[in-house]
Amino acid sequence: MMVKLAAVMAGVLIVLMNSQGARVDEFTGYEKVVQETHEDSLALRQKVLRETVAKDEYWIKGNWGETIWCLAALYSNQKVDKVNQDLLENANAFLEAVKSLKDQAFRPETSKKLPWPWAYFALTDYTRILCMFHSGSPHYPGRLRPETESAMKESLWLLVKSKSKVKDASLDQLLVHHGTENHDLTLRPNYYLIASVLKDDPAFKGRKYDDGKTAAEHYEAYNEYFREWPRKRAMIGMWFEMGSDTYQKYSWPALFNLHELSPDPLVRKRFGMLLDIALVEEAQVSVRGRRGGGRNRAKYGKNSFESYKNLLYAPDNAGAGSSHSKVIETSKYQAPAAAIMLRKMAFPSEKPFLIRNRVPGEMHPDPLVATTDDERNSYVEDSALVNYVLRTQHYVLGCTLQNPALSMERDGKAVLKYSGISRQNRWSGILFDDPEDEEVCAVFPEIEKTRGGRPQHPHWSFQYENVLFMQRIAPGRGGMGSYSTGRMGIRFHGSKLQKTEKDGWIFASNGKAFSAVKCLDGVHEWDESSEVASPANHKPDAATRFLMHAGDVSSYKSFDEFKKAIIGNTLKVDKDRIEYSPFHGGPRLECFRYDVKAHETFKLPRVNGEPVELRPEMTYNSRYLKGRFGDDKVTVTVGPVKRVYDFGAEE
Secondary structure (H helix, E strand, O other): OHHHHHHOOOOOOOOOEOOOOOEOOOOOOHHHHHHHHHHHHHHHHHHHHHHHHHOOOOOOOOHHHHHHHHHHHHHHOOOHHHHHHHHHHHHHHHHHHHHHOOOOOOOHHHHOOOOOOOOHHHHHHHHHHHHHHOOOOOOOOOOOOHHHHHHHHHHHHHHHHHHOOHHHHOHHHOOEEEOOHHHHHHHHHHHHHHHHHHOOOOOOOOOOOOOOOOHHHHHHHHHHHHHHHHHHHHHHOOOOOOOOOOOHHHHHHHHHHHHHHOOOHHHHHHHHHHHHHHHHHHHHOEEOOEEOOOEOOOOOOOOHHHHHHHHHHOOOOOOOOOOOOOOOOOOOOOOOHHHHHHHHHHOOOOOOEEEEEEOOOEEOOOOOEEOOOOEEEEEOOOOOOEEEEEEOOOEEEEEEEOOOOOEEEEOOEEEEOEOHHHHEOOEOEEEEOOOOOOOOOEEEEEEOOOOOOOOEOOEEEEEEOOEEEEEEOOEOOOOOOEEOOOOEEEEEEOOOOEEEEEOOEEEEEOOOEEEEEEEOOOOEEEOOOOOEEEEOOOOOOOOOEEEEEEEEOOOOOOHHHHHHHHHHOOEEEOOOEEEEOOOOOOOOEEEEOOOHHHHHHOOOOEEOOEEOOOOOOEEEEOOOEEEEOOOOEEEEEEOOEEEEEEOOOOO
16 A cells, blocks of 8 residues: 555655654654643643532532542542532432332443432442542542441442352453443443452451352452453454444543552553553544544544543643543543654654554354343454554545454354444544644445434445445344444535535545545435435335545645546446456455345455455554554554553563
8 A cells, every 4th residue: 555655646745754654853852742741631630620529510410420520529639528428328328228129230221210329330430439538548548438438338239249240250251241341341340349348348358249259259350350351352452342432431431440449450550551552542543532443333523532532632622521430530540652642743644554453343152141130242352353444644544344244143043243332333434634624524424223223234344445345234133134224325524525526426625635435326316414425216125335435635646636546447336246446557356245135145355356354463453553363462663662562461
């Protein structure tokens, strides 16, 4: 890709660059930038906390908001009497009410109806309060009054005694989720941290959980489990809910808690390392905090997790703060230098580069294990999913490479092997990277919903460098088709995008980056907003196909030259096959139609006759992040900064 782009960059200014494609002076003075970012980040977190505590209540009403507010106030050492009184009253009300409750199930859909004193997704903040401020805490001991601490422990005991089980902390459970990924991270890390406190309390250390084990035994089992958890993710890929704008805000606070609150220095160290490489991975694929590339359980636009990240980078004129938690504001963790350099100094990059990261999400063929409280999903290590991204000076184009026909047998029927959280609301497309434009323009597929719930398995995609192919998947819930999937269109978002049409192609540009989109199965039509182009004659069983080709002023002399080149490319469209060459003499790209009713005949896309690789040897493979699949060492290199994260080291 790099050679090909260079070959067409006639007339472009040649700039002295290092091996990473950055100008040789790109990172001059990075130490000062990192230091100032760290200082500004801590100051920003304190500012958010002051503003939170000053209001005496949080925008989320009920016990969820009260838990968040109490954490902010205790950490700031303000209104301590009020905090203790509120926490005590909520815990005592629960302890009294629970005596007459038959159903004590702890789930999001029931926790609002039951008087749990913290609400489901506030459990992480509630546990943080106990761990940071109880009488024996190594952090801020004694800010909880003895009676408040005792009532909180009794409330949490009623949760963990029935929900936490030593057998669930065995190492063969590392790739088993209790529900979704964010639910799992809401539950098991807190079981562990609660046990770490109860095991040393004379009032609790002798009590037996429902599985017959003590808090000390639960702690020991989960301590070993969470020593290995970050190591496993580093080896196979980090997130099942990759880039989710909805659920990352629930998952990441658990990582901060484990990094800071675990009594075990090895657990703290490994989760700190995982946070580091996760932030590097986020930064390399984001445009001013807006994540690109393949994502799932996601949609486009500004989202709350962007403001979470902004707490660590303290960017000018950008919203910062955690909307549903105050874990990050009460944390001293600092983003690594490499991530700060990527966010603030590395982009726009003069030299294009590819990012190819493995993503977990392929299910284990063993049946799901259902309990009265949750559904457990088991996954394989070697998952056939790749987050594939091309980043150039002016755009980020990416998708999730997958096999839409990957199946397993359940009850004598072929079903999808990718889990629901993996195949839900997949996102792919292009982000336009223009630092002079406050708005991040984008072109991406958009799926109409046809019923309740997010679209599942709505489309699949294949990308080779700056060419992206997308196909709608026809409905077929419970088998190999999609769910809640209506018409598929392409949205052209951004006030600066200028659109023109010729020979069935829709061309869009912000002046620096270009996108060409073609509906391959007939003519397209626009919606009322003139932003979404979709097939004019949509049918429920349609396998609508789109082709997207990206470019910029670094690879083409002008927008007109780009349009001329695209129209002149070789494109052959048949019912079951598409062949495209992205430039004269370039590679032959072949994509085959996925037929829900004949999934077993599907063939993977090919590049010059070779099928796409969905199980690459590298877990992380980019200019800045490297790591082999199954290896517990991950290397981060950004300019003069290089660090090897060794998750196998015991010290």
